Amino acid sequence: MISYLARRLLQAVLVMLIVSVIVFIILHALPGGLVRAQLGPRASAYSVHQLEVTEGLLNPLPVQYGIWLLHLLEGNFGFSYKLNQPVAGLLANYLPRTLLLVGISSVLTVAIGVPMGLWQGYRRNKPDDHALSASMLILYAMPDFLLGVILIILLSLDLPVFPSTATAFGSSLSADVEVLVLPVAALTLGNVSYYSRYMRASVIDNLLEDYVRTARAKGNSRRRVVVRHVMRNSLSSTITNIGLTLPFVFSGALIIEELFNFPGIGLLFWDASQSRDYPVLLGVVLVVTASVVAGSLLADIGYAIIDPRVRYA
Amino acid sequence: MPELPTGTLPPTTGAEPEPPAGVSARSRSHLGRLLISAGEHKLAAAGLVTAIGLTLFSFIGPLMYHANETATNLVLANLPPSAAHPLGTTPEGRDELGQLMVGGQSTLVVGFAVAILGTAFGMIWGALAGYVGGFIDAALMRIVDALLAIPFLFFIVLLASITEPNLIIIILAITAASWQSTARLVRGEVLSLRTRSYVEVSQHLGAPHRYVIVRHLVPNVVGTVVVTATLSMADAILSYAAVAFLGLSVPPPATSWGDLLTTGINNLFDGYWWQLWPPAIAIVLIVLAVNLLGDGIHDMTEHRHEVRSG
Numbered sequence: 001m002i003s004y005l006a007r008r009l010l011q012a013v014l015v016m017l018i019v020s021v022i023v024f025i026i027l028h029a030l031p032g033g034l035v036r037a038q039l040g041p042r043a044s045a046y047s048v049h050q051l052e053v054t055e056g057l058l059n060p061l062p063v064q065y066g067i068w069l070l071h072l073l074e075g076n077f078g079f080s081y082k083l084n085q086p087v088a089g090l091l092a093n094y095l096p097r098t099l100l101l102v103g104i105s106s107v108l109t110v111a112i113g114v115p116m117g118l119w120q121g122y123r124r125n126k127p128d129d130h131a132l133s134a135s136m137l138i139l140y141a142m143p144d145f146l147l148g149v150i151l152i153i154l155l156s157l158d159l160p161v162f163p164s165t166a167t168a169f170g171s172s173l174s175a176d177v178e179v180l181v182l183p184v185a186a187l188t189l190g191n192v193s194y195y196s197r198y199m200r201a202s203v204i205d206n207l208l209e210d211y212v213r214t215a216r217a218k219g220n221s222r223r224r225v226v227v228r229h230v231m232r233n234s235l236s237s238t239i240t241n242i243g244l245t246l247p248f249v250f251s252g253a254l255i256i257e258e259l260f261n262f263p264g265i266g267l268l269f270w271d272a273s274q275s276r277d278y279p280v281l282l283g284v285v286l287v288v289t290a291s292v293v294a295g296s297l298l299a300d301i302g303y304a305i306i307d308p309r310v311r312y313a
Numbered sequence: 314m315p316e317l318p319t320g321t322l323p324p325t326t327g328a329e330p331e332p333p334a335g336v337s338a339r340s341r342s343h344l345g346r347l348l349i350s351a352g353e354h355k356l357a358a359a360g361l362v363t364a365i366g367l368t369l370f371s372f373i374g375p376l377m378y379h380a381n382e383t384a385t386n387l388v389l390a391n392l393p394p395s396a397a398h399p400l401g402t403t404p405e406g407r408d409e410l411g412q413l414m415v416g417g418q419s420t421l422v423v424g425f426a427v428a429i430l431g432t433a434f435g436m437i438w439g440a441l442a443g444y445v446g447g448f449i450d451a452a453l454m455r456i457v458d459a460l461l462a463i464p465f466l467f468f469i470v471l472l473a474s475i476t477e478p479n480l481i482i483i484i485l486a487i488t489a490a491s492w493q494s495t496a497r498l499v500r501g502e503v504l505s506l507r508t509r510s511y512v513e514v515s516q517h518l519g520a521p522h523r524y525v526i527v528r529h530l531v532p533n534v535v536g537t538v539v540v541t542a543t544l545s546m547a548d549a550i551l552s553y554a555a556v557a558f559l560g561l562s563v564p565p566p567a568t569s570w571g572d573l574l575t576t577g578i579n580n581l582f583d584g585y586w587w588q589l590w591p592p593a594i595a596i597v598l599i600v601l602a603v604n605l606l607g608d609g610i611h612d613m614t615e616h617r618h619e620v621r622s623g
Contacts, residue, residue: 012457018459030475140546141600143554143571146593149578170489251466254557257579269467270559275476281471289463296462 004304012297019289020072023282024065026171030278060150072286073104075078078279079182082272087283090268095287097169097263098257101180102249102291105187109249113192117199124204133200136193144255147187155182166262187252194245195238202234239303243296250288357609363602367595372416380411391580397568401587403576407566413591420550420599423484423569426548430488432542435495440530442496443503444522457493465490466555473561479565487503488553497539502534536551536614543607547600554596570596 035043035051052058056067071078077087083242116136120129139147156164166179206212215225250266257266267283270278330411331612351620367498380398386406394401402411460468472486512529556562558578570592577589 014455017619018455019463023460026471026475035481136596137601137604141551141597141604143551143558143594143596145558145576146574146596149581149589150582182417238598245466247464250464251555254464254470255558256464258559269470273470274560276474276485283472285463285467288467292462292464309467 001304005301007302008094008304010299012223012293015293016290019293020069020286021065021283024068027278027282028061038279061196077283077286080272080277080280082275082277086224087279089282090267091287092282094263096270097262098250098253098288099264101183101187101257101262101264102246102253104180105184105253106245106249108184108188109191109243109245110195110238112188113195114235116192117130117196118203118231118234119209119225120196120200121203121230123199124207129200132196136196139189142190143300144190144252145259145293146184147190148182148256148259149159151182164260166257167197171305173199183256183262186259187249187256190252191245191249195241198233199238200235202222203230206230206233230312236303236307239299239306241289243299246292246295250292321539332599333535339348354609354613356605357612358426360446360605360609361603363598365416365608367599367602368421371421374417375411378411378414380408380496391583391588397588399589401585403573403588404580409573409587412568412573413570413595416570416592417595418572419480419567420553420571420596422480423487423553424546424599424603427485427491427552428542428546430484431492431545431549432538434488435492436534436538437542439496439499440493440503440526440534443500444505444526444530446504448501454497459488459498461497463490463494465552466559469470469552469556470561471558473556478561478563479568482608483553483556483561483563487549487556487595491545491549491552495538495545498537498541499534500543502537503530504532518567536610540607540611540614541602544612547603547607550600550603570599609623 029270034056035048035057039047039051048071056064059067075088077091080087080090083090116132120132123129134221142150145192152164155161163179164182168175169179170176203226207226214224215220215229221226234294254266254269255265256262257264258270264290269281269284269288271277272284347370384407389398389402389406392398392402398408398410400413403409403412437451438457442450458520468490469486476482478486506529512525512546515525515529532565553562553569554571554574557569558575560574562569573592574589574596577585577592580588
């Protein structure tokens with residue numbers, strides 16, 4: 001177990017290092033360089049040179065990368081000239097809200113998608129299976145923001161139950177709950193199909209295995225075999241799936257936060273993209289990716305605890 | 314999956330017509346399977362027809378239906394549907410139906426280009442990793458891991474905001490975020506094929522790399538690749554809509570279904586439903602159609618369930 005953990009942790013660190021190199025390259029691929037991006041096209045050659053000196057941009061690239069990485073490890077993500085604040089403070093403010101949104105939605109997605117997929121696999125090719133498959137396919141074909149808009153039309157305009165913007169987030173607990181309902185619902189509905197589809201296929205695959213035939217031959221009912229054997233086999237991989245879907249959930253959060261004006265890291269990112277605030281853009285990409293990597297690391301550890309085969313693989 | 318003698322395989326059902334009447338008892342299960350797969354293929358056929366229909370609508374439509382597609386005319390802004398404008402007008406006073414046709418062009422071009430470019434690039438990357446193996450494989454796949462960990466929309470927006478977005482930039486940015494899973498898939502296939510005895514025998518007999526790749530590897534991964542390409546077209550169209558919603562899209566007067574939908578959302582509280590639903594339906598239809606098509610191709614190229622339950 002220890003060696004598995006160490007290997008998995010090392011892998012996560014490696015992935016983050018590569019991501020940091022990619023982000024660093026993007027930072028330096030900016031037309032005119034980071035300095036031009038910060039000072040604007042009309043800055044004088046003198047002020048450009050001055051900032052290049054103070055920011056250490058005249059060093060060779062590998063040295064610059066090393067210094068930048070050291071700063072990152074110290075929690076120094078640079079300075080947002082547009083918002084006149086250190087980027088680290090902004091990230092610390094906005095990230096927890098997004099983690100809340102993504103966390104609640106992930107739990108709900110699993111809680112809905114997994115049982116639905118189990119049921120569909122059990123009832124394969126029956127009318128209710130087809131009906132569920134069809135509705136899941138339509139949900140999947142909708143862009144996240146369209147799903148959000150439909151929820152707004154139904155539950156905010158036609159039936160004014162929930163607010164259509166999340167600007168009130170943070171004022172009180174009851175306001176937070178009220179404000180979160182529609183964004184969470186939109187994010188969840190968009191991802192349920194992934195789990196239901198996967199579980200359905202997994203159950204159908206498992207039902208063809210020899211152990212199922214053996215269990216049936218011993219006189220177990222089909223239902224009992226599904227509940228006792230197939231479900232356990234199919235469930236364990238759900239945990240890995242949570243890790244695998246995290247990038248999609250965060251991408252969805254970017255859209256949903258923009259649509260509902262939810263003050264999370266996606267909205268911060270979007271505002272930064274409109275004002276070309278590069279230190280913020282890069283900082284957000286780094287912490288969001290770190291969240292994904294940490295999430296899938298946790299998922300894999302959870303999987304290893306449940307399924308002993310993984311530890312020795 | 315165990316290799317079964319090919320005799321137990323059901324007849325390949327590409328686009329075969331209904332089986333002849335009066336089948337013997339032995340082939341009744343084949344008939345059942347044929348009917349099931351014909352049903353599945355019906356969905357795929359419906360997807361194909363819809364996709365072709367939307368393509369004709371977008372590219373041939375403007376030749377038959379002439380409307381104001383470029384000029385801004387505020388006198389005609391936000392008009393509800395009428396005889397002159399079957400789907401009403403946009404906030405710029407353009408004809409919504411005409412805009413829908415033009416918007417379909419960039420949407421379909423992006424979807425198609427990303428599917429081709431992303432699949433080709435991912436295929437080369439994955440095949441290289443799987444075939445060469447060793448350190449190169451490890452290095453190539455760690456890069457894939459890293460890119461997959463970056464939530465793709467953040468990655469696309471970051472890439473697109475470095476430059477002024479235009480059609481090419483958007484295609485490249487979405488491609489950059491969508492080739493990785495193909496690479497992983499193809500690498501896995503190549504790795505497993507490489508250890509098959511017929512490939513090993515071929516190598517031991519002195520077949521050059523090129524021969525092994527062309528004769529053994531390519532034909533075996535083609536099915537997987539075609540399916541991934543089809544499904545990635547659907548994903549690319551969804552990504553493009555999302556990117557347009559975030560304000561990064563082709564510069565006006567060019568437009569896309571995502572842009573039109575965003576306009577409709579921005580005017581949601583004014584009740585201009587004709588600006589919201591047509592592009593919404595267009596996007597859902599094309600994504601649905603391409604997905605059904607991809608699933609159909611998948612079923613036609615893979616007989617796993619048919620073999621095992623047969």
